[in-house]
Amino acid sequence: MYQKDETTEKDNELADFADRMIKGRIAPPASASDEELFGLEKTLLRLNDTFPPVTLDDAKSKQMLVRLKARMRREEEEQAAKPSFWKRLFDLQSNPQVGLLIAAAAVVLLVIINLPSVDPSGNSVTGTAFPGTNLFTALGLIGVLLIFYWISRRK
């Protein structure tokens, strides 16, 4: 009980010291009788001396706001001037690998669509091009190719 009171008292004393110090009404560390408190008060003084209170004057605040707005405007202009992702993607002159990728995907798609499917029981099925499962496989493959392209362009 006594220890708790003592701890609370130290908490209050240090908090009061901080309050006085911030208000600029400070004497040197007051708690010389208590070594721990004395050390903590010295730490606070050191902090306060190193970071003396500053006030941002009106001119500086305004100047910072002007700079902020100029930067926002610049960013908005850059954003507006930038072509959209899809436009950049299908700009085949500056992005020839996309053209190659689309061509490769088309070839793969055609090959897969035209492959006759094989029955799991072993009977080959002739004349059944364009089966549904192959179409899904083709779309899946194209999807994988696009994902690879997407991953590689982000590096």
Place this chain on the structure above:
Amino acid sequence: MTTNYMQNTLIPLQDTSDEILIQKYMDGSKEAFDVLYHRHLPKVYKRVRYVVPENDVEDVTQEIFIAALKSLSSFRGDAKFGTWLRTLTNHKVAEFYRRRTRKQEPRLAPLSDAVAQVTGSTSQSLEERIFLQRALQNLPENYREIILLRFAEDMQFNEIAELTNQNLEATKSLFRRAVTALRNHLEK
């Protein structure tokens, strides 16, 4: 007529709550953001000043407000705007140090290097400042936070208690533990 219009639209903005200012900004009022900016700039600036090298304080402060502007639409008002901005500030400060580390510029560069970059302050006070900033950065978040709330933001202990949902006694106790930890870091 114009004067009345200005009185009706501009002067009340100064007395308007943050949340209403945000709403006005979302509705297209640029002045609303200006008021919000001037209202919160001093606190953000002072907080950044405690944890970021002197040369970078303005830039980091600007980054914070740019991020705030860009994400104001996502502010739903679950917390106070000041609390939201404080979280954003801490996030941006952490990002500043991450970016420095990525640029192969160690976060804890030799003091002499840091001192050499800055002019205007005496090297001794600058070294002390960097030393204290490092100690603050190395504190656990709740310790650093209470010191910054009291010193950088000049909040009273009862206000801090209210903000952190603690009683006054617990807040002062946390403050003493925080200062003890800071002293221990400085003595290392």
